[in-house]
Amino acid sequence: MLARRHVPESEETGIDLAPMLDFVLNLLIFFIITTSFVKEAGVNVTRPEALTAEHKDSGNILIAIRANGDIWMDKREVDLREVRSMIERLHVERPDDTVVLIADKESPTGVLTQVMDQVKLGGVSEVSIAAASSSG
Numbered sequence: 001m002l003a004r005r006h007v008p009e010s011e012e013t014g015i016d017l018a019p020m021l022d023f024v025l026n027l028l029i030f031f032i033i034t035t036s037f038v039k040e041a042g043v044n045v046t047r048p049e050a051l052t053a054e055h056k057d058s059g060n061i062l063i064a065i066r067a068n069g070d071i072w073m074d075k076r077e078v079d080l081r082e083v084r085s086m087i088e089r090l091h092v093e094r095p096d097d098t099v100v101l102i103a104d105k106e107s108p109t110g111v112l113t114q115v116m117d118q119v120k121l122g123g124v125s126e127v128s129i130a131a132a133s134s135s136g
Contacts, residue, residue: 060097061090061124063115067106071115080114087122102130 063083064072071078073086090097099119103112112129119127 060094061087061099063099063101063119065101065103065107065111065115067104069108069111071111080111080118083115083118084122087119087124091123097124098126098128099124100128100130 062073066072071080071083073083078086087099101112101115101119116127
């Protein structure tokens with residue numbers, strides 16, 4: 001006669017979740033590493049319209065200039081003297097980043113020029129100026 005093996009009721013067989021958890025954690029790490037984090041300027045401005053405006057993927061560093069000449073980076077108001085040091089710090093962390101200047105159409109041109117100079121002195125050579133496309 002064949003002897004049957006008796007399995008106690010307290011031992012239950014189940015699915016091992018460890019490989020699935022490893023896979024999910026690896027996916028999470030992959031997505032965190034490959035994500036590009038965008039720094040927002042922190043204020044809304046009315047951009048000037050331009051007939052020759054081109055659509056580009058947004059830059060990684062946004063600098064807003066309000067109508068009264070206030071400069072905003074990373075959701076806070078900064079002084080013109082701080083722009084260069086902030087750009088240098090961000091450029092060291094991520095050297096491939098580009099800068100987009102979002103100037104209000106009523107903002108002083110002199111402030112825009114000074115900010116652009118500070119960005120270039122900070123080490124970023126690719127600087128774009130945001131404009132709204134005009135339907136003309």
